[in-house]
Amino acid sequence: MSKFEVLYTDRRTAARRAVLTTAHGKVETPAFCPVGTAGAVKGITPQQLEEVGSVLVLANIYHLLLRPGVEAIEKLGGLHKFMAWDKPILTDSGGYQIFSLSTLSKVDDDGVEFVSHVDGAKIYLNAEIATQIQNRLASDIIMCFDQCTPFPCEDSQLRGAVERTIRWAVRSKKAHANPGQLLFGIVQGGTDLQLRSYCASELVKLDFDGYAIGGLSVGEGRDDMLKTVVHTTSLLPEPKPRYLMGVGMPADIIAAVEAGVDLFDCVLPTRNGRNAFAFTENGPVRMRNSAHTQSREPIEVGCDCYCCRSFSRGTIRHFFNVGEMLGPILVSLHNLRFYQRLMAKIRQAIEKGKFVDWAAEQLKNGC
């Protein structure tokens, strides 16, 4: 049986409704994956994460490698036990973080030496090491080691990064030693559609368990981002899951689903939650706004999350005003639930063959 079963395909778009089977359970797609950078989704217990309907959670190899280290996690019983999450976990290979957070000391065709942003230690990663680490952590979905470029980026640098990403994908696949984990290749190429085509076609030859679109949402702008997504998904095999890394805003997720994307991760629900920015079907609500001082309304009428069932906007605004931790926690909870409700509605709309109309309605409401 295939690990990825497409249940419904939309007649008018590339959207599809599927199920991805992992070693720790099934993921109904399109799915949104909260980010647990250093082993925790910020401010949210795994119990709360489950209550808001999360299934797949992301952790970052880059952060976990620096602290507490792979060996420590193994000694603590492995990544699932470490995070107290017995549902699926996706780990990224560290590529993105190395190039965005650390000081690089050497990049060559073999791999990358970088300086830890925590303590200045020099660390070396290449395709084999990044894959072995992910094998040891036994996450359910693992990512090939890739080179992520900034935006904007010189053509020659972009091409070099794509070439390396392809070679490193070959080596990641070869090094991958745990058949219980799904290995995804990552398509790079910035907003250069020809490079995206080249990278995608080379990766598809390698027959990965799934394919990610990386290197977007780094400053290229929404139009170029979506153009690249539409172009790239069309090159990826239909029977395999497609994962758009680090995106994003609800409207972007809807547009990417329309293009055929199945998986998403993003820090927005929690990062914005900590900053009093709440997502609703009618667009964002800023909870610090004094307009909420006397509001008995929940953040979003009709939302079934614990925050909306229990607290008024007035109380939440007060929590931010006086610096109570509960403000960031409650808005993060609501936002995580908002994203899970969004994905459930996307899945239902596809199942009912009404995705296009539903999507148009959402975008009209300012979602």
Next chain:
Amino acid sequence: MSKFEVLYTDRRTAARRAVLTTAHGKVETPAFCPVGTAGAVKGITPQQLEEVGSVLVLANIYHLLLRPGVEAIEKLGGLHKFMAWDKPILTDSGGYQIFSLSTLSKVDDDGVEFVSHVDGAKIYLNAEIATQIQNRLASDIIMCFDQCTPFPCEDSQLRGAVERTIRWAVRSKKAHANPGQLLFGIVQGGTDLQLRSYCASELVKLDFDGYAIGGLSVGEGRDDMLKTVVHTTSLLPEPKPRYLMGVGMPADIIAAVEAGVDLFDCVLPTRNGRNAFAFTENGPVRMRNSAHTQSREPIEVGCDCYCCRSFSRGTIRHFFNVGEMLGPILVSLHNLRFYQRLMAKIRQAIEKGKFVDWAAEQLKNGC
């Protein structure tokens, strides 16, 4: 029927097991009351607070008066709705905070003018105003307006504060206009036992619903604190609940129960929790200690809290090490559960007539 029913009394000590009935339900005593200073127990949702077994929660009039203000809370549906807590709430009158947090601008026999530590606004409180505020907030247990003295304190100042506290108690009782709320008098007098006797006897004449011992745990040291508690509780009527304000450490709670105290509140479970200090039956555990790096043990073996059921010491230590909010949240949760388990064991030991032996065992273990 009395609002306070003593079910068991210990034969060898003054400890008793009772039930206090409030407008929002019963409180089994001896009971520990977590502190929700500004309307929230720091970092803990009411759902989690309920899960750890909390019943009575404290909120501070001083803080709520400054932000968001009494009118705002009324407009948001009252204090219970504001805090999303439909169980009993105790509010203090503001006396302690005025004298410890604010800059006083005028104290006379009528009341206190102080400068808000938030925005410098001048605010006036006296017995009538503090009682009216608590009446409006409809908390279940309310406190008389009192004058709290620092430690050490001149005799004349201490005596003056006691005289005022008594006069303000008379006025608080007279102003109290909501018979659904229990009004407690507060015994002051520092560590001067004669003044404590005087204050207690004057308050007892006023026949309050309960009596608090205030002005302790302000630097007088454990011996003097306990000596004062033992002395004062013996002066308070047996059929009424006794509340030791702001105390404290588990061993102090056990000693105070032995002296006949029924209610406690303290910020320690959450304040210490945020600082990685975990309470256990065998004494404190500092979760930042690198000794925990590879420990698969829970904070406390046998503890039934969510933190201990789910997370190893190693993971919690990691969360503190990398600055994840989950560290403070999880240790606060454990500590709150530890205090509720402690009180449950105290109640059970009294019921079984084994309080003295049980208490000796706890203290021997370093609790």
